[in-house]
Amino acid sequence: MEPVLKSPIPAGTLTAIERSKQLAAWTAVDQHIKPEHRVIGIGSGSTVPYVVERIVLQGYEANKDRVFIPTGFQSKELIISSGLGLGDVDQYPTIDVTIDGADEVDLELNCIKGGGACHLREKVLAEAALTFILVADYRKNVDYLCTNFKPGVPIEVVPFAYAKVLRNLHESLRSPNATLRMAVAKAGPVVTDNGNFVIDAPFSREDMTDPYAIMARIKMLTGVVEVGLFCHMAKAAYFGNQDGSVTAKWVGGKVEQIPACQ
Numbered sequence: 001m002e003p004v005l006k007s008p009i010p011a012g013t014l015t016a017i018e019r020s021k022q023l024a025a026w027t028a029v030d031q032h033i034k035p036e037h038r039v040i041g042i043g044s045g046s047t048v049p050y051v052v053e054r055i056v057l058q059g060y061e062a063n064k065d066r067v068f069i070p071t072g073f074q075s076k077e078l079i080i081s082s083g084l085g086l087g088d089v090d091q092y093p094t095i096d097v098t099i100d101g102a103d104e105v106d107l108e109l110n111c112i113k114g115g116g117a118c119h120l121r122e123k124v125l126a127e128a129a130l131t132f133i134l135v136a137d138y139r140k141n142v143d144y145l146c147t148n149f150k151p152g153v154p155i156e157v158v159p160f161a162y163a164k165v166l167r168n169l170h171e172s173l174r175s176p177n178a179t180l181r182m183a184v185a186k187a188g189p190v191v192t193d194n195g196n197f198v199i200d201a202p203f204s205r206e207d208m209t210d211p212y213a214i215m216a217r218i219k220m221l222t223g224v225v226e227v228g229l230f231c232h233m234a235k236a237a238y239f240g241n242q243d244g245s246v247t248a249k250w251v252g253g254k255v256e257q258i259p260a261c262q
């Protein structure tokens with residue numbers, strides 16, 4: 001008997017925000033996860049379960065020979081609990097398509113990622129992918145980064161360097177309010193899946209007119225492992241809207257309004 005693939009989403013009524021995440025995720029899967037795709041990267045966050053939900057709906061035959069690569073603990077559990085095949089990026093350094101969430105996406109498809117502290121592995125899977133696609137609700141669709149997402153740019157740092165990197169950000173990189181991210185149900189800082197700390201660094205509108213430049217400067221700070229600015233990487237971004245439509249922004253500037261999928 002064929003194994004049953006399980007949707008990770010419990011049945012029930014979705015809130016408007018959750019519905020918009022689902023719309024974005026479903027549309028992106030319908031447009032980009034094709035029968036010939038065998039190696040698929042699965043991002044992290046609260047939008048990605050809807051990506052997996054739609055992939056599962058493609059059925060057992062479509063999925064039985066596929067390998068799914070996670071960006072962290074959450075997506076690994078999601079892949080396993082959905083009955084999909086699990087792999088890792090060291091076995092599959094070329095990924096057909098990676099779909100991931102975002103904290104904010106600008107006009108040129110630069111984005112902030114790392115609200116869930118997963119951006120190191122997420123960036124590896126984005127770079128490994130032949131096609132990298134973003135999915136989010138309408139609140140993340142902005143002209144300039146750091147507009148609605150107030151914590152700022154997540155920066156993963158090795159623990160012993162955090163105070164030095166904070167000083168660099170405060171004094172040299174014009175982010176005076178950069179702070180170490182603290183855990184909620186644990187005393188002390190958030191520790192990433194890689195055993196590192198995260199600094200959140202807000203930047204001004206002026207800095208966010210050229211996110212690549214600020215990303216390059218942060219990456220040069222010794223002790224920084226990865227910066228949650230993904231520049232010039234995504235091919236398209238899908239945003240679910242409150243009216244049930246989906247806005248697709250493509251690299252190069254094309255914008256499409258897509259009616260809701262069923």
Ligand SMILES: O=C[C@H](O)[C@H](O)[C@H](O)COP(=O)(O)O
Nearest residue numbers: 045046101114115116117118
């Ligand atoms: O580290 C977390 C990731 O970059 C997420 O993809 C990002 O925070 C977006 O998450 P959500 O879909 O929950 O808004």
